[in-house]
Amino acid sequence: MAIHAVIMAGGAxxxxxxxxxxxxxxxxxxxxxxxxxxxLAATVRRLAPLIPASRVTIATGAALVDxxxxxxxxxxxxxxxxxxxxxxxxxxxxxxxxxILRQDPDALIAVLPSxxxxxxxAGFLRxxxxxxxxxxxxxxxxxxxxxxxxxxxYGYIEVGEPFGGELLRVERFVEKPTxxxxxxFVAGGxxxxxxxxxxYEGRVMMRAIEEHLPELARGLAAIDEGAARGDEASVLxxxxxxxPSISIDHGVMEKARGLAVxxxxxxxNDVGSWESAWELAPKDAHGNALPxxxxxxDSRGNFVCDRTTRGDKRMVALVGVHDLVLVExxxxxxxxxxxxxxxxxxxxxxxKKRGDTGRL
Amino acid sequence: MAIHAVIMAGGAxxxxxxxxxxxxxxxxxxxxxxxxxxxLAATVRRLAPLIPASRVTIATGAALVDxxxxxxxxxxxxxxxxxxxxxxxxxxxxxxxxxILRQDPDALIAVLPSxxxxxxxAGFLRxxxxxxxxxxxxxxxxxxxxxxxxxxxYGYIEVGEPFGGELLRVERFVEKPTxxxxxxFVAGGxxxxxxxxxxYEGRVMMRAIEEHLPELARGLAAIDEGAARGDEASVLxxxxxxxPSISIDHGVMEKARGLAVxxxxxxxNDVGSWESAWELAPKDAHGNALPxxxxxxDSRGNFVCDRTTRGDKRMVALVGVHDLVLVExxxxxxxxxxxxxxxxxxxxxxxKKRGDTGRL
Numbered sequence: 001m002a003i004h005a006v007i008m009a010g011g012a013x014x015x016x017x018x019x020x021x022x023x024x025x026x027x028x029x030x031x032x033x034x035x036x037x038x039x040l041a042a043t044v045r046r047l048a049p050l051i052p053a054s055r056v057t058i059a060t061g062a063a064l065v066d067x068x069x070x071x072x073x074x075x076x077x078x079x080x081x082x083x084x085x086x087x088x089x090x091x092x093x094x095x096x097x098x099x100i101l102r103q104d105p106d107a108l109i110a111v112l113p114s115x116x117x118x119x120x121x122a123g124f125l126r127x128x129x130x131x132x133x134x135x136x137x138x139x140x141x142x143x144x145x146x147x148x149x150x151x152x153x154y155g156y157i158e159v160g161e162p163f164g165g166e167l168l169r170v171e172r173f174v175e176k177p178t179x180x181x182x183x184x185f186v187a188g189g190x191x192x193x194x195x196x197x198x199x200y201e202g203r204v205m206m207r208a209i210e211e212h213l214p215e216l217a218r219g220l221a222a223i224d225e226g227a228a229r230g231d232e233a234s235v236l237x238x239x240x241x242x243x244p245s246i247s248i249d250h251g252v253m254e255k256a257r258g259l260a261v262x263x264x265x266x267x268x269n270d271v272g273s274w275e276s277a278w279e280l281a282p283k284d285a286h287g288n289a290l291p292x293x294x295x296x297x298d299s300r301g302n303f304v305c306d307r308t309t310r311g312d313k314r315m316v317a318l319v320g321v322h323d324l325v326l327v328e329x330x331x332x333x334x335x336x337x338x339x340x341x342x343x344x345x346x347x348x349x350x351x352k353k354r355g356d357t358g359r360l
Numbered sequence: 361m362a363i364h365a366v367i368m369a370g371g372a373x374x375x376x377x378x379x380x381x382x383x384x385x386x387x388x389x390x391x392x393x394x395x396x397x398x399x400l401a402a403t404v405r406r407l408a409p410l411i412p413a414s415r416v417t418i419a420t421g422a423a424l425v426d427x428x429x430x431x432x433x434x435x436x437x438x439x440x441x442x443x444x445x446x447x448x449x450x451x452x453x454x455x456x457x458x459x460i461l462r463q464d465p466d467a468l469i470a471v472l473p474s475x476x477x478x479x480x481x482a483g484f485l486r487x488x489x490x491x492x493x494x495x496x497x498x499x500x501x502x503x504x505x506x507x508x509x510x511x512x513x514y515g516y517i518e519v520g521e522p523f524g525g526e527l528l529r530v531e532r533f534v535e536k537p538t539x540x541x542x543x544x545f546v547a548g549g550x551x552x553x554x555x556x557x558x559x560y561e562g563r564v565m566m567r568a569i570e571e572h573l574p575e576l577a578r579g580l581a582a583i584d585e586g587a588a589r590g591d592e593a594s595v596l597x598x599x600x601x602x603x604p605s606i607s608i609d610h611g612v613m614e615k616a617r618g619l620a621v622x623x624x625x626x627x628x629n630d631v632g633s634w635e636s637a638w639e640l641a642p643k644d645a646h647g648n649a650l651p652x653x654x655x656x657x658d659s660r661g662n663f664v665c666d667r668t669t670r671g672d673k674r675m676v677a678l679v680g681v682h683d684l685v686l687v688e689x690x691x692x693x694x695x696x697x698x699x700x701x702x703x704x705x706x707x708x709x710x711x712k713k714r715g716d717t718g719r720l
Contacts, residue, residue: 018677297706312691315719317378317707319696321684326695331672335686335695336679346657347677359675 001108001201003132005051006096008196009040009060009068009114010086014348015273015341018332019307022360027115028067029307031277038071039271040114046121050128051110057081057100058114059092084240090209090216090251091243093198097205098220102227107202108135111248116195116270117280123266128199130166130262135199139163139260140208140253142170142199144192146265150182153272155194155249157261170259173249192261195268198248205252212255219243273341274325278303291316302326303338332359361468361561363492365411366456368556369400369420369428369474370446374708375633375701378692379667382720387475388427389667391637399631400474401431406481410488411470417441417460418474419452444600450569450576450611451603453558457565458580462587467562468495471608476555476630477640483626488559490526490622495559499523499620500568500613502530502559504552506625510542513632515554515609517621530619533609552621555628558608565612572615579603633701634685638663651676662686663698692719 013026020026027040034042044056053074060068062082069080081096093111100107110128118124127143134141144157155176160169173194177185185191210217219239226235244251253259269276281289287301288294294304294316301323304316308330316326325341327334336344351359373386380386387400394402404416413434420428422442429440441456453471460467470488478484487503494501504517515536520529533554537545545551570577579599586595604611613619629636641649647661648654654664654676661683664676668690676686685701687694696704711719 295707295710297703297710314688314690315692315716317692317694317696319694319703319706320700321695321697324681324695326693328674328693330674332675332677333686333688333693334677334679335681335684336677337681340680343657343679346679347655350655350657356675 001106001136002055002104003051004100004104004107004109004202005044005047005056006093006100006109006111007040007043007056007058007114008089008092008111009058010064010083010092011115013115015344016277017344017348018329018334018359019305019327023063023067025064025115026271028064028071031115031271031280032117033119033280033282035281039117040068041071042117043112043114044072044075046118046124047110047112047128050125050132057096059083059096061086084237087240087243087245089196089248090213090246091219091240093205093248094209094213094216094220094243095223095240097202098224099227101202101206102224105203108132109200109202109205110135111196111198111200113196113270116268118266118268120266124264124268127166127262127264127266131197131199131260133165134163134167134260134262135201135204137163137167137260138201138204139167139258140198140200140204140256141167141260141262142253143195143197143264144261145195145268146263147186147191147193150179150186151193152176152179152182154270156185156191157194158191159261159263163260166262167260168262170253170261173254192263193268194249195264195270196249197264198253208252208256213244213246213251215244216246216251274303274305274327274336274344275338275341277305278325278338288318290318294318301338304328361466361496362415362464363411364460364464364467364469364562365404365407365416366453366460366469366471367400367403367416367418367474368449368452368471369418370424370443370452371475373475375704376637377704377708378689378694378719379665379687383423383427385424385475386631388424388431391475391631391640392477393479393640393642395641398431399477400428402477403472403474404432404435406478406484407470407472407488410485410492417456419443419456421446444597447600447603447605449556449608450573450606451579451600453565453608454569454573454576454580454603455583455600457562458584459587461562461566462584465563468492469560469562469565471556471558471560473556473630476628477636478626478628480626484624484628487526487622487624487626488557491557491559491620493525494523494527494620494622495561495564497523497527497620498561498564499527499618500558500560500564500616501527501620501622502613503555503557503624504621505555505628506623507546507551507553510539510546511553512536512539512542514630516545516551517554519550519552519621519623523620526622527620528622530613530621533614552623553628554609555624555630556609557624558613568612568616573604573606573611575604576606576611634663634665634687634696634704635698635701637665638685638698648678650678654678661698664688 013020156174158171160171373380518531520531659678
């Protein structure tokens with residue numbers, strides 16, 4: 001049973017505007033602790049001891065294939081799957097799984113997001129190994145992140161009795177909770193964050209899709225037939241847009257039986273906003289994360305992110321400012337308090353209203 | 361008696377970094393209410409109903425002559441006096457006065473700073489007319505600005521009895537006061553701000569220099585002799601650096617007798633910092649002074665000043681920030697709270713320490 005990976009790399013990433021754009025979403029940006037490595041490249045590199053790039057499939061959007069290939073020189077181009085339109089994660093995972101099964105009917109598959117940051121890579125690989133053991137034993141298995149705060153922005157996984165070893169039964173998936181419930185979850189110790197990582201035998205997933213999403217199963221079968229005739233592209237263009245737009249969580253995981261979860265405790269960070277990016281960036285003694293050459297006088301807790309591409313860099317000078325995020329690109333400059341990082345969306349909304357497609 | 365003007369335009373202007381530089385000091389920047397007209401050009405234009413550009417002399421530094429000429433197309437190039445080195449205002453005014461007297465021995469002269477902003481131009485001209493009347497009557501005359509706040513950053517003029525009409529006796533010049541004294545000055549009604557504007561008959565000033573600054577008088581005589589021999593440039597280069605470096609206030613005005621002052625109440629602003637520039641700039645309903653195209657969400661009291669020269673302007677996006685000054689040039693970006701605008705100097709000091717002459 002060879003192990004394959006499916007990396008979901010289709011995100012739009014408006015939360016990192018102006019660095020992230022429709023054509024340069026979050027996973028293509030170096031938002032982890034490393035100032036150069038894009039999150040997607042880090043995801044593939046991190047897996048390499050268990051799953052080499054030759055067995056990695058990337059699910060992305062048609063408009064992103066070239067930019068994605070550019071950051072992943074070791075992944076064979078044929079393994080970059082371009083969705084004609086975004087249809088949420090169930091069609092994406094179903095199509096990638098079916099594609100891998102055509103080459104390797106016994107494939108064991110790890111599905112991972114492309115845009116998270118994981119500092120403890122050895123710890124991560126150990127947990128992935130345990131989750132793959134669960135998948136080998138026939139369970140669709142997920143990794144639940146041990147919560148470190150009462151986060152209301154994530155879904156949770158309630159754990160039940162152990163199957164044995166580190167493998168625990170999934171009692172149920174829980175939607176994003178209220179603040180009160182989130183506090184209870186952290187205190188109770190029975191809830192983990194759903195980080196969107198799934199491990200399964202390919203044919204187990206296909207059976208689950210047939211059972212819970214028969215419409216998707218029929219569409220995938222049509223694409224398979226097209227591929228067998230050497231005509232995948234045109235069938236895909238016709239069929240993919242008709243597939244049900246639903247997440248794998250809602251469409252399959254919440255309905256399936258025998259799900260397993262392994263606890264993950266490796267410093268996971270979903271890099272959800274400029275605030276998270278500041279947390280991860282190297283900082284000076286005053287909590288500033290600044291490009292070389294910046295002059296900061298009496299300033300604390302600032303994050304200056306220079307994403308310009310011109311050769312002649314501008315010098316940034318800060319005097320008496322605190323806890324600000326300042327992001328420069330060739331065509332835009334954002335200034336926002338770190339505490340309001342989520343509100344970058346309001347700028348993107350305004351640009352849409354203005355029809356400023358060049359900056360979206 | 362023809363009226364001539366001497367505009368002092370040699371300032372270094374570190375307070376407007378990064379827009380102001382050694383080669384583009386404050387007076388060459390459009391920091392008044394008009395977004396295009398440099399302060400120096402406004403100074404010359406404002407005077408034109410009383411003193412045409414053909415009788416305006418500009419005293420500036422050798423390094424600034426070309427840039428100065430570029431903003432003053434109507435001032436004859438021969439009337440741009442280039443000081444080989446800066447020697448404070450007494451040598452500057454003395455040399456300019458001597459130069460004008462060579463052409464017009466009966467000249468009546470108005471000396472004005474180049475980098476102030478005056479909204480009520482008609483009111484200003486009326487007061488200048490009254491000050492010139494004082495000069496015609498033989499008084500060295502100044503304009504004292506009616507104070508609107510207990511400012512500790514300016515020198516004051518204590519007024520005495522009237523000479524007649526609007527012309528008041530200068531009792532004494534007062535150095536920058538403490539806060540307490542400044543409050544008393546404003547309440548007392550006998551103190552005016554010294555705005556560095558002087559009006560005199562040319563030969564009256566030359567006699568005052570001979571009396572109070574004989575060393576300067578000797579130097580100016582040597583330059584005059586050089587000019588008579590058609591050799592002004594080389595004498596100037598030799599003599600000017602040896603002239604006493606002293607202000608006209610300390611060197612002459614504080615010692616001279618019979619000085620007069622006219623009260624000025626025309627909305628004068630010395631544009632002393634980015635805070636003043638924000639006060640003068642047109643603002644939206646939220647107190648923001650922003651370039652066209654800026655997106656400001658939930659932001660108040662900000663000043664964004666785009667001094668870049670590239671054709672492709674960057675869009676600035678502000679979310680949730682208040683009372684900030686943000687200045688962009690091609691090679692630098694400054695962020696500073698309006699309330700700390702004076703501390704721009706700390707950046708200039710840091711650049712000097714780094715030897716970053718390109719940005720000074």
